[in-house]
Amino acid sequence: xKSVIMSCSKLLFLSVWVLAGCSSTVFHPVxxxxxxxxxxxxxxxxxxxxxxxxxxxxxxxxxxxxxxxxLKNEKSVRKLLVDEKGTALNGALxxxxxxxxxxxxxxxxxxxxxxxDRDVREYEEIAIHEFSPGLVQLVNIEIEQRxxxxxxxxxxxxxxxxxxxxxxxxxxxxxxxxxxxxSYLGHLRMYFKTRxxxxxxxxxxxxxxxxxxxxxxxxxxxDEVKQRLKNKKPWFxxxxxxxxxxxxxxxxxxxxxxxxxxxxxxxxxKKKIIKRNKKKFFF
Numbered sequence: 022x023k024s025v026i027m028s029c030s031k032l033l034f035l036s037v038w039v040l041a042g043c044s045s046t047v048f049h050p051v052x053x054x055x056x057x058x059x060x061x062x063x064x065x066x067x068x069x070x071x072x073x074x075x076x077x078x079x080x081x082x083x084x085x086x087x088x089x090x091x092l093k094n095e096k097s098v099r100k101l102l103v104d105e106k107g108t109a110l111n112g113a114l115x116x117x118x119x120x121x122x123x124x125x126x127x128x129x130x131x132x133x134x135x136x137x138d139r140d141v142r143e144y145e146e147i148a149i150h151e152f153s154p155g156l157v158q159l160v161n162i163e164i165e166q167r168x169x170x171x172x173x174x175x176x177x178x179x180x181x182x183x184x185x186x187x188x189x190x191x192x193x194x195x196x197x198x199x200x201x202x203x204s205y206l207g208h209l210r211m212y213f214k215t216r217x218x219x220x221x222x223x224x225x226x227x228x229x230x231x232x233x234x235x236x237x238x239x240x241x242x243x244d245e246v247k248q249r250l251k252n253k254k255p256w257f258x259x260x261x262x263x264x265x266x267x268x269x270x271x272x273x274x275x276x277x278x279x280x281x282x283x284x285x286x287x288x289x290x291k292k293k294i295i296k297r298n299k300k301k302f303f304f
Contacts (some may be wrong), residue, residue, distance in 0.1 A: 024097040025036070037271040046123055046131040051142045054256045060300075063154045063198035066250075066262060068208030068242060069136050070146050071117065074280055075215040078227050083280070088137065091115055092144050116167040116182065116229055117213065123161040124152075132157065147246060154200040161191035162237070164209070168229035169220065181220065181228055189234060194267050203258060205243055207266035212236040214277045233275045241266035258299075 048055075058064060073086045091114045092098060103109040113119065119138040125131050134150045136143045163186065170183035198204050212235040221226045243264040250259045272278050 046133050049132065049150045049152060051132050051134075052151055053138060054254070056151070058151050059203040061154075063152050063200055064203040064205060065150050065152050065196075065198065065206055066246065067148045067150075067206040068146055068210075068240075068246060069120070069122075069148045070208070071120075071137075071211040071213060072211065072278070072281060073117065073213040073215055073232075076217055078217050078219050085281075086115075088115075089146055090215070092141065098141065102141075111140060113138055113165075114144065117232065118167075118266040119163075119165040120211075121145065121161075121163040122159060123163065124157040125160045126153075126155050126157050137202070141170060147250065152198055154198050156195060156197050160173040161188055161190045162193070163188045166229075166232050168232060169218075181226065187234075189237070189264075191271065193237070193271075194239065194269060196265050198279075199263075203262040204265045205246060205262050207239045208242045208246070208266065209237065209239050212238070212278060213282055214274065214280075225233075233277070234275060235274045235281070236272045238271075239267065239269045241268050268269065 037234065052058060052064065071088045074083055076082075084169055093113075097114060101110045101112055101114065103111055115137070117137065120136040121133055122136070123131050123133045129246060132152060133290075134148060136148060166185045167182040167186055168185065169181060193209075194206075196204060196206055213232050214235050215232040216230040218230050219225050241264070243262075243266055247259050247262060250257050250262075254275050
């Protein structure tokens with residue numbers, strides 16, 4: 022009987038170990054004023070946005086959707102809030118969602134953060150996250166797209182808005198994060214082009230046929246971000262932020278990229294001031 026129990030225990034341990042290995046990336050949550058960030062770690066600041074060109078099926082015109090505008094639809098945001106006084110959401114605000122940024126260190130350990138998923142704060146343009154110090158390399162950007170499934174209904178999955186997980190693996194840059202410092206990594210913007218269509222006769226619905234990644238651009242907006250953080254997050258130690266931005270550009274569809282024009286906008290918000298020992302914490 023003991024041997025059976027030991028065998029089951031070993032099997033359970035092995036199962037947990039395998040499952041842990043399948044999900045090796047440690048995702049760091051959003052940092053807010055309420056987060057006690059130790060100066061033994063590093064803080065990263067990175068602008069993360071996307072812009073999409075899509076065909077409006079009602080007037081046949083090409084239009085733009087900016088990630089920064091999603092929070093402006095207060096009715097949709099309120100509808101998805103778990104608690105009207107909180108920031109957690111019951112679902113994503115758009116069919117482009119759960120952007121996972123995977124960073125790898127020399128020991129091949131993966132750390133990252135998630136944007137545009139199930140927290141209102143993930144839709145803000147400026148991402149602030151706590152990382153372990155050391156050299157990190159952004160090696161993969163993984164997102165979830167929901168669009169029409171050409172194969173039709175499969176089980177209970179909604180074929181009209183089937184979820185597709187897509188990875189964009191590349192060397193997007195490396196940064197040396199120092200303990201006790203705030204590192205600005207740049208502003209990363211992703212460009213998408215989407216083709217929509219109308220599905221159904223009795224109850225027509227506008228669906229997504231295909232979404233393509235057009236380009237990824239990293240810009241240096243250090244001075245702009247400093248000023249906006251001062252205005253929007255007065256609790257944040259802007260004076261300690263070091264510019265480590267490395268502008269770069271990856272264009273996958275040249276003709277489509279020419280259709281885009283730059284645009285920007287930031288979220289606002291007021292929080293009560295929390296006082297901590299600045300020798301021990303960032304803020």
